[in-house]
Amino acid sequence: MKLKHLAAVVAVATLTLAGCDNKAADSGVDLKTPAQKVSYGIGLTMGKNLKEDGMDDINPQAVAAGIADALSGSAQRVGDEELMEAFMFVQKRAEEKMNALNDATAKAGKDYLAENAKRDGVVTTETGLQYEVLTAAEGNKPKAGDTVSVHYTGTLIDGSVFDSSVERGEPVEFPVMAVIPGWVEALQLMSVGEKYRLVIPSELAYGAQSPTPAIPANSTLVFEVELLGIVGQDAPVAEAGAEAEAEAEAEAGEPAGNDEQE
Secondary structure, three states: OOHHHHHHHHHHHHHHOOOOOHHHHOOOOOOOOHHHHHHHHHHHHHHHHHHHOOOOOOOHHHHHHHHHHHHHOOOOOOOHHHHHHHHHHHHHHHHHHHHHHHHHHHHHHHHHHHHHOOOOOEEEOOOOOEEEEEEOOOOOOOOOOOEEEEEEEEEEOOOOEEEEHHHHOOOEEEEHHHOOHHHHHHHOOOOOOOEEEEEEOHHHOOOOOOOEOOEOOOOOEEEEEEEEEEOOOOOOHHHHHHHHHHHHHHHOOOOOOOOOOO
């Protein structure tokens, strides 16, 4: 976390939390008026940002005291030089803590990949991508320039779900080249109608970046992906199945979707 980031967050809260006093940190603070609710929301956002940056031991009472002193014009209780030293110390400690966490995440991912590679049916490509065919099919394979329709569930290696079109109940369409490298490679291996389990090394996912708080930096990601269709080429799998059923009924002399004949 950058020192300017921390200072800016505190500065915004200082300028905006009108009427704040030392009671703001008390559990009995009133949150009835729009101003009170906005004040609380600013503090809540500030706390979440600090926690995400590894500053989980910030003292809320001290923060409230600093805001109250600034708004009331009271004397500064800690000098600027001493504050700067404290900022530097806490920033360094937070960075060390985050680096240690990132290293642990990377190691856990490599260990998981090594064990997963031993499982029957798992294929490891030259790039390090691992895939397992859960449902085989003989449909068309998408190319780099295609747009596909898929259902998927993404998890961390501990099973924590961070995203799922299946849970939302709605497939997703996107260009093959618009996703992380592990997906780009895997999609071009799949045939329409197939379902794969992917284990994607961090280097083929988001690397040292954390795209959301739900995905730590250096994370190895696990996906179950079902390729429903290639936009403009294939009907979605569900529609294709319905068409096949209709054709079979027609060949048997039974009108599709009509159990009674006139």
